Amino acid sequence: MLDGDCWSNPTGNGALAKGGTGDTLTGMILGMLCCHKDPKHAVLNAVYLHGACAELWTDEHSAHTLLAHELSDMLPRVWKRFE
Numbered sequence: 001m002l003d004g005d006c007w008s009n010p011t012g013n014g015a016l017a018k019g020g021t022g023d024t025l026t027g028m029i030l031g032m033l034c035c036h037k038d039p040k041h042a043v044l045n046a047v048y049l050h051g052a053c054a055e056l057w058t059d060e061h062s063a064h065t066l067l068a069h070e071l072s073d074m075l076p077r078v079w080k081r082f083e
Helices: 021-033 039-060 068-080
Strands: none
Touching: 021 039, 021 068, 039 068
């Protein structure tokens, strides 16, 4: 159901311009749907965390070297920031 809301995500960078990163985001969304009662919050949280993982990657590595599966490797460290 559309509610007319428009959202802008403040996280992410050019490291996400790679094949497979959208698939990783899809998996993150599906995982969040299992944790949230409201699907909108699941999607918003997954998109935010996806971008934050890319930002953490580029803090430590070149954006050009990111492989999609490495976003998942960054997720525990990013998630820890919100505990």
